[in-house]
Amino acid sequence: MKLGIHAMAWTNHWSNASLDLIDRAKGLGLDFIEVPLLDLDDVDPAAVRARLQAAGFDAVTSTVLNAATDLTADDPERRASTT
Secondary structure, eight states, rough: OOOEGGGGTTSSSSGGGGGGHHHHHHTTSEEEEEOOSSSSGGGGGGHHHHHHHTOOOOOOOOOOOGGGGGGTOOOOHHHHOOO
């Protein structure tokens, strides 16, 4: 089993200023970190990848959900759109 954490446990906005959270997660012995992609203009994929590699992570996850893809919605069709 692998254990990880969503970066939103520590920050509500991901940017290059958040890259140290990758090191924090690795230092806690976690196997992966989930990077929030809520503000795509502030996410630098190359910097994220470089920091993940430097920390020794081989996996990262991310989920992009919005009002149209709300997995907690009452509407079954909207929930189904999240898969």
